[in-house]
Amino acid sequence: MQPIIEIENLSKTYASGLAALSEVSLAIRRGEIFALLGPNGAGKSTLINIVCGIVTPTSGRVRANGHDILSDYRAARRTIGLVPQELTTDAFETVWDTVSFTRGLFGLRKDPGHIERVLRDLSLWEKRDSRIMTLSGGMKRRVLIAKALSHEPQILFLDEPTAGVDVALRQDMWRLVRRLREQGVTVILTTHYIEEAEEMADRVGVIRGGRIILVEEKAELMRKLGRKQLTLQLQAPLSALPESLSGFELELAGGGQELVYTYDTKGERTGITGLLTALSAAGIRFSDLNTSQSSLEDIFVDLVKERA
Incomplete structure (x- = not known):
């Protein structure tokens, strides 16, 4: 089966001279949960931002679901959902409006039934008419996930999704991620909570200094290196x-x-x-x-x- 994400010889050097990525090649399988681990400054966020079209690479090629992220960027971005680290959303919008608006940004028709399912899955249905500013930090993070799922992506990036949230919410997110995989969504997870990767991931990639130093099946990695x-x-x-x-x-x-x-x-x-x-x-x-x-x-x- 063709990988859903294909990264070939990807490099990124910023104007300051910082080489954030160097000749990164990686293939992510359709329908898997892939955990990308690495210390601070390793290049995790840069790699994700390039695939999602937020940062332009210096060299190399990336395809998402068969679409080149530069020459066919509209189709590539349509297939990707991103949950960023930062809680960035319009504080005065209601939960329902902000999630529905995000779906519209991708040129999709309104689908109240889909939005309702997403909000119910994330235990946000009772908060659908609440303004974002009134929500707790954990609820705001759920809203970010709802926004990322609003356009029914086939690829979901979770960049430190449970940073600063309580144990109950973290477990809720784990259950949601497993359910998404069962529905055929490919999930790429970055986390500092390595027990998350141990709990959920099918494969693990380790990045350091802008280079991928290891990609391995989680079970095989623990068998060989444990x-x-x-x-x-x-x-x-x-x-x-x-x-x-x-x-x-x-x-x-x-x-x-x-x-x-x-x-x-x-x-x-x-x-x-x-x-x-x-x-x-x-x-x-x-x-x-x-x-x-x-x-x-x-x-x-x-x-x-x-x-x-």
Whole structure:
């Protein structure tokens, strides 16, 4: 299947000389949730703004749903919805009017039924006649999402959508994003809450210094780069590790009552089996064990440090 977004050798250098993007190539699949992660200043917003037609690239090519964003910009923008970081909306308009007006900007006929569905999905229906200025910050962010969905886009960009909102609203947004994907909408998410990417994303891309340093299926990324820890509760405390265990990445904890083994997920079976055999040979017994695995946040931090 042809990707819904195709980015080829995209670069952006501002007049100040700042190179925000350098030779970025990326293909985003139709109907997936793609999480774009990166530290502040990595180029995430510049990349999104170019695809959405807000910033002009220095070089390279971008196609959205088959439409070139420069030569066929009207059709390209018609297929894209953007939820920006900033709460920018007319404070004196009502919720209904501002969402309906946004649909009209794309040259579409009025469709009260669609606007009603969007507002109900976002728990905004009871606020439809309220002025934007009277809404809470969380409600205003819902209005931004409603505006982005007003023209029924096939691609939705969410740029830090849950920054500064409460846990309940964040979970509501997660449910909405999943529902949109079920309806065939492709969702591209940037976030500093890496648990969002871990919760929702199908694939993860990491950008640093204006370059894409990794694109991977989330599950495969965590399998390949994740680290696990096995913690053994010892029957008798140890004051030091026997020489026979020097080949394993072990450390004592809990005053010698715990033995912590850190290993890559790729070597899980052979590593654990070999450790248990070595423990038995050394006469070390344990009464309980538990395992833990590194999160996507741990992997992200390690990646950024490694490529720095």
